[in-house]
Amino acid sequence: MFNEEGAVIKGSALEIAKYDYLNLVIRGLGAPDQALVFDQDADLMTSRNFGGYEWTEISAKGKCTSPSHEFQSFQLGYLQFGLPYGKNPSDFEEISMHSRVWVTKIKEKNTTLVLYAMTPDPSYLEAMSQKIIYETNVVLN
Numbered sequence: 751m752f753n754e755e756g757a758v759i760k761g762s763a764l765e766i767a768k769y770d771y772l773n774l775v776i777r778g779l780g781a782p783d784q785a786l787v788f789d790q791d792a793d794l795m796t797s798r799n800f801g802g803y804e805w806t807e808i809s810a811k812g813k814c815t816s817p818s819h820e821f822q823s824f825q826l827g828y829l830q831f832g833l834p835y836g837k838n839p840s841d842f843e844e845i846s847m848h849s850r851v852w853v854t855k856i857k858e859k860n861t862t863l864v865l866y867a868m869t870p871d872p873s874y875l876e877a878m879s880q881k882i883i884y885e886t887n888v889v890l891n
Contacts, residue, residue: 751862752855758806760792763851767866776815776842778827779834785842789813790849801888803854803863814847814868848872850879859890 751762768788776786790810798805819841821834849868856863865883869875 751853756855758795758808758853760795760808763806763808763853763864764790764792764810764849766864767849767851767868770866771814771868775827775831776817778825779817779819779831779842780822780825780827781815781819781842785815787813787815787844790847798852798884800884801854801886803856803888805852805854808851808853809849810851811846811848811872813844814849816843816845818843845870848875850875850883852883854888856888856890863888 751759751766753759768790772786772788790812792808792810794807794809796807796809798807817831817834818838819834820838847868847870849866852863852865854863855861865886867875867878867883869878
């Protein structure tokens with residue numbers, strides 16, 4: 751996750767988002783293995799202060815599996831994300847996605863926090879960053 755100087759390694763931060771998205775979100779919704787796609791290229795890495803910590807923000811874009819699909823049978827992921835609705839031209843199709851990953855190391859707790867967000871609409875990602883992520887407070891006990 752971090753190099754010898756303590757800086758975030760872009761690829762490893764995206765691997766955390768990839769694992770979570772494919773294994774916990776998309777598979778949790780019932781996607782077959784052959785539909786799994788997460789091909790994001792990091793195009794910008796910056797530093798941000800929020801929540802009382804210095805964060806590395808990684809912006810990326812590329813192709814991912816869409817969570818859109820038609821209901822076939824109950825999937826465990828529905829407990830977190832709700833039931834799918836409407837008709838879809840193709841279940842779990844590959845779509846263009848924009849993503850951001852935020853990473854911070856909390857030395858006093860020997861902890862690394864990783865947040866990520868993904869959406870097909872880059873303007874939504876920016877609005878969500880401004881209104882939710884940058885307003886996040888980290889409370890440690």
